[in-house]
Structure formats: structure tokens, C-alpha cells
Amino acid sequence: MKLSALGRIALATGIAVLATATLPGTPAAAAPVKRKILPVMVEFNDASFQFPDKVKASTPDTYFGAKSDSAASFLSEVSRGQYTVVPAVPEQFLGPIKLDLSAAGCPQGKINQMTREELTKRGLVAGKDYESLSIVFPAQKTDCPWAGLATLPGPTTWINLYGTASGIDVVGHELGHNLGFGHQGRFLCTGGNLGACKSDGGSSKTIMGGGGWASGFSAPELIRAGWLSGGASLKVTKSGTYTLRSLHGKGSGTRALDIALGGDRLVIEYRHAAGNFDAKIEGVHAYRVPKGSYGASSLIDTTVENKTAGNNAPSNTDAITKLTDKANKVSVAVVSSGGGQAKVKVALNGDSLAAVDASPSKSPTPTPSAATPTPTPSASAATGTEAETDDSEPVTELGSDGLTAVGDRSTTLPLAAGGGAALLAAGLGFLLLKRRRGKHA
Numbered sequence: 340m341k342l343s344a345l346g347r348i349a350l351a352t353g354i355a356v357l358a359t360a361t362l363p364g365t366p367a368a369a370a371p372v373k374r375k376i377l378p379v380m381v382e383f384n385d386a387s388f389q390f391p392d393k394v395k396a397s398t399p400d401t402y403f404g405a406k407s408d409s410a411a412s413f414l415s416e417v418s419r420g421q422y423t424v425v426p427a428v429p430e431q432f433l434g435p436i437k438l439d440l441s442a443a444g445c446p447q448g449k450i451n452q453m454t455r456e457e458l459t460k461r462g463l464v465a466g467k468d469y470e471s472l473s474i475v476f477p478a479q480k481t482d483c484p485w486a487g488l489a490t491l492p493g494p495t496t497w498i499n500l501y502g503t504a505s506g507i508d509v510v511g512h513e514l515g516h517n518l519g520f521g522h523q524g525r526f527l528c529t530g531g532n533l534g535a536c537k538s539d540g541g542s543s544k545t546i547m548g549g550g551g552w553a554s555g556f557s558a559p560e561l562i563r564a565g566w567l568s569g570g571a572s573l574k575v576t577k578s579g580t581y582t583l584r585s586l587h588g589k590g591s592g593t594r595a596l597d598i599a600l601g602g603d604r605l606v607i608e609y610r611h612a613a614g615n616f617d618a619k620i621e622g623v624h625a626y627r628v629p630k631g632s633y634g635a636s637s638l639i640d641t642t643v644e645n646k647t648a649g650n651n652a653p654s655n656t657d658a659i660t661k662l663t664d665k666a667n668k669v670s671v672a673v674v675s676s677g678g679g680q681a682k683v684k685v686a687l688n689g690d691s692l693a694a695v696d697a698s699p700s701k702s703p704t705p706t707p708s709a710a711t712p713t714p715t716p717s718a719s720a721a722t723g724t725e726a727e728t729d730d731s732e733p734v735t736e737l738g739s740d741g742l743t744a745v746g747d748r749s750t751t752l753p754l755a756a757g758g759g760a761a762l763l764a765a766g767l768g769f770l771l772l773k774r775r776r777g778k779h780a
């Protein structure tokens with residue numbers, strides 16, 4: 340609890356500072372961020388990879404391969420070319436490096452510390468030669484209750500490797516934590532009344548919410564990362580009808596509406612198949628962002644039915660049609676949705692939806708203005724300062740109850756521990772952690 344409070348403060352502060360710095364309305368033509376990541380295969384004094392050659396072969400492919408679901412391809416596509424990971428060393432990865440450490444008891448702090456010491460011995464400087472570290476080790480004896488772990492935000496991921504290759508659903512998820520994204524849950528707000536919601540599972544609209552990599556990230560996360568700058572996210576300050584294009588995919592246009600909801604934010608997006616994403620997600624979706632923490636949003640779902648990555652529910656099952664928040668005098672109604680475009684009415688300050696003209700009051704391509712400051716590259720900024728200091732490992736592990744995806748682990752409850760700035764989150768499957776959401780929120 341203490342940790343997440345700190346994390347939240349750090350996050351909010353980061354956003355405030357960056358938002359101020361971005362104000363001059365510069366279009367989003369910044370050079371893409373190429374973050375140097377160093378995957379390192381690590382072994383223990385009592386556990387080694389069963390098939391090291393296969394892990395050696397798969398590792399560069401997992402992180403940097405040309406395939407669409409390598410970490411580099413995934414991040415490049417989901418950020419629309421604004422962010423990716425690149426190899427920190429010519430060989431693309433290092434190892435296996437043998438640590439004089441027993442695998443027993445999942446000593447993640449020690450694993451990180453000793454790996455970094457080994458890298459220092461090899462002349463590699465954190466924050467300079469490599470900006471992110473991804474430690475890959477054999478799972479057989481660690482008994483770690485997760486397939487992946489990450490600092491949130493931060494420069495470190497741990498991959499507790501079963502088999503010979505980890506996939507994007509683990510690596511991409513953990514790198515999402517590094518970017519400052521928590522697990523994304525779901526608020527069930529039956530009938531669209533935002534005054535009566537309860538926490539209920541994961542969102543399934545992002546790789547951070549059990550949606551798998553083919554859902555990419557959701558609009559609040561893209562805002563958190565600074566990838567919806569230049570008018571792609573529109574801060575709505577007047578009642579009106581607004582046009583949205585698909586959240587993912589190439590081209591211009593408004594991809595998200597960002598609306599004040601008391602001290603929170605309401606973010607609206609339109610999902611539609613684009614590139615490698617959203618073949619199974621369609622329609623207008625909504626999120627609640629607590630106190631400006633875009634990395635800690637939750638889906639607002641108005642019906643009990645739920646579209647998950649694994650079920651056969653229609654792709655628009657969780658799409659909204661109407662939301663009402665009486666206390667904050669905000670209401671939203673979908674005018675039309677489909678075929679790559681949606682029109683959404685927003686009524687603020689208690690205005691009636693019926694009184695809002697249904698024809699779009701905004702051009703689909705709003706010019707960036709002071710009214711739309713989105714936090715910019717918080718990821719790079721936030722992690723840049725942490726790269727050198729990550730060797731002390733204050734851990735709050737967000738255990739996961741969805742490790743079924745990895746196989747044979749039973750539910751693991753969260754282990755609270757330590758105090759400090761970095762919050763660790765465990766990944767994969769997890770299918771969220773209802774009460775955990777409070778921590779992220």
C-alpha cells in the first residue's frame with residue numbers, strides 16, 4: 340500500500356512536470372525512442388537451462404525478431420513508430436552467465452543485483468550501455484510464483500522461463516509495467532451509471548488486462564506513454580459530438596477523448612481491427628483514470644457479459660452505448676459506431692444529451708493546442724533516472740492468480756514487502772486481482 344502510494348505520487352508528479360514541459364503545442368513529430376534493452380540469460384549454481392542452445396536461438400527473436408510479435412515489433416506498432424526496443428550489444432543478448440546463487444526461493448532481488456554486478460565486470464554501464472535489463476533464467480528450481488516480473492515503472496524485467504522461449508504475452512506485458520502501466524481491471528457499472536460501479540476482473544482490452552498482445556495497449560496507457568500527443572487525444576472541455584477513428588492503426592485523427600470526471604478522468608476510445616491489433620475488439624470503450632494516473636485505468640463495462648481474449652462473445656460485447664455520472668454532471672452517448680469510425684456525444688456541466696447537436700462539432704483532426712497536453716515520453720523520462728538506481732529492490736509483488744496460462748501453478752497471493760520507490764508487478768494471465776486494483780488505483 341505504502342509502495343503504491345509512493346509510486347502514484349511519483350507517477351503523478353512525473354506527468355505534471357512533463358505536461359508542463361510540453362505545453363507549447365508542438366506536433367508529435369518527435370524522434371522515435373529507441374530504448375536499448377539487454378536480455379541476459381542467467382543460470383544458478385544449482386540450476387541451468389535444459390536446452391541452452393534453444394534459448395540462445397529464441398532470445399534475439401523474442402526481443403528483436405522481424406516477426407510481428409517480437410517485443411520490438413509489438414512496441415513499434417502499438418506506439419505507431421514512436422517507441423521501440425533495440426539491442427544494447429551487437430550479439431543482441433548475453434549469456435548464459437552463471438551466478439553463484441541458488442535458484443531456491445525465487446531470489447529476484449539477488450538475481451538482479453548479481454546480474455548487474457556481472458555486467459559491470461564486463462564493462463557494461465547501466466543507463467549508458469543498456470537502458471533496460473531483461474533477465475531470463477530457468478524456472479525449474481526457482482519456485483517463483485510468476486512467469487514474469489517487472490519494475491513499475493523502471494528498467495528491469497525478470498523472465499522465469501519455462502521451456503525454451505518466452506512469448507510476447509509475457510515479455511510485452513512486463514515491458515508494459517516498465518512503461519508505467521499497472522494491471523488494467525474492469526469496473527462493472529450496470530446500466531451505465533458511473534455512480535454505482537464495482538470491481539470485476541480484468542479489462543481484456545490490453546496486454547496489461549488479460550487481453551493478450553493482439554489487443555495492444557488501451558487509450559489511457561497510450562496517453563500515459565505519450566503516444567497520443569499531437570491531437571490524437573482530445574481533452575474535451577465543451578459539450579458536443581466528437582468523431583473518433585480507431586485507436587490503433589496508421590493515419591491521423593482523434594483516437595481518444597479525455598474528459599474530466601471530478602478529480603478523475605474518463606477516457607473514451609473506439610476499437611476496430613487495424614494492423615495486427617483488435618481483430619476481436621470492436622466499438623466504443625470507456626475507462627476511468629484515477630486522479631490523473633493514466634497507467635492505472637480500469638475499463639468501464641456496462642453489462643455483465645464480458646468479452647475476453649479466450650471466449651467467443653461478440654467483439655463489441657464490452658462496448659458502451661451510454662454513460663451517466665450524475666455527481667460529476669457528465670454524460671456520454673454513442674451516436675454511431677462501426678466501419679472504422681465512431682461519433683460520440685459528450686454532455687458536460689449537466690447539459691442534457693438531447694440538447695447536444697448530433698453532428699460533429701469538432702473536426703476529426705483537431706489541431707494540437709494547449710487544451711490537449713498529453714503526458715509525453717514519461718516512460719523514457721521516468722526510467723532514465725531509475726536505470727542506475729535499480730539495484731536496490733524494494734518489492735511489492737503483485738502475485739497473479741492466472742498463472743494457469745503458464746501451466747501448473749496454483750493461485751498465489753500477493754506478497755507485500757519492503758518499502759521504496761519501485762513497485763514490482765508480476766505478469767501473465769493474472770486475470771486480475773480484484774482487490775489489487777485498489778492498489779494500482
Ligand SMILES: [Zn+2]
Binds near residue numbers: 512516766767
Ligand atoms: Zn503484470
